[in-house]
Amino acid sequence: GIQVEQSPPDLILQEGANSTLRCNFSDSVNNLQWFHQNPWGQLINLFYIPSGTKQNGRLSATTVATERYSLLYISSSQTTDSGVYFCAVERYSNSGYALNFGKGTSLLVTP
Amino acid sequence: GAVVSQHPSRVICKSGTSVKIECRSLDFQATTMFWYRQFPKKSLMLMATSNEGSKATYEQGVEKDKFLINHASLTLSTLTVTSAHPEDSSFYICSATTDMNTEAFFGQGTRLTVV
Numbered sequence: 718g719i720q721v722e723q724s725p726p727d728l729i730l731q732e733g734a735n736s737t738l739r740c741n742f743s744d745s746v747n748n749l750q751w752f753h754q755n756p757w758g759q760l761i762n763l764f765y766i767p768s769g770t771k772q773n774g775r776l777s778a779t780t781v782a783t784e785r786y787s788l789l790y791i792s793s794s795q796t797t798d799s800g801v802y803f804c805a806v807e808r809y810s811n812s813g814y815a816l817n818f819g820k821g822t823s824l825l826v827t828p
Numbered sequence: 829g830a831v832v833s834q835h836p837s838r839v840i841c842k843s844g845t846s847v848k849i850e851c852r853s854l855d856f857q858a859t860t861m862f863w864y865r866q867f868p869k870k871s872l873m874l875m876a877t878s879n880e881g882s883k884a885t886y887e888q889g890v891e892k893d894k895f896l897i898n899h900a901s902l903t904l905s906t907l908t909v910t911s912a913h914p915e916d917s918s919f920y921i922c923s924a925t926t927d928m929n930t931e932a933f934f935g936q937g938t939r940l941t942v943v
Contacts, residue, residue: 748931750932757936758866759934759936817874818873
């Protein structure tokens, strides 16, 4: 099956700093999504980005499908950005197409 | 964005009892719904996929008799953990996709504790 690797696994930032999270995947994909899981477990959709670049406020993402990676940029980080960031790619499973998740990047933003 | 509501958010049950978790798409019709399980500080693992009106398809290693999934309508899927045991304690999350594209939206999750 398709492999999804995220880096770094853990990251500590001071408020106001910028960061880049990376997602590598082992095969071509139809769909790639970035999520933020808050401390209560809710997965928040950040980007649906199988290719190209998108921006939403302080966040932006770029997926280079031909080179099988995606990047999530966080600028001017805030303490509310803390949590786990997951990259997920669509794969074919026993049950059809479903998202396969990376192990996540755990981000802590300190005041 | 599309809204998926999951209920209950937290449940504690006694060993041997069954627990039902509901997943509803509130503002769209979800032809396909997915159930995931997440262990502490781990990633999400797909358990099964359900399509409205048909039997769920389970991932390898997931006991279909233990985790009963029903997708009776285009807005509701349920996961029933039967004869729950402490090892079934986990965070269960559902998601749904629309017909428009394959972007998935997730419920709030259910934290199950079996005592």
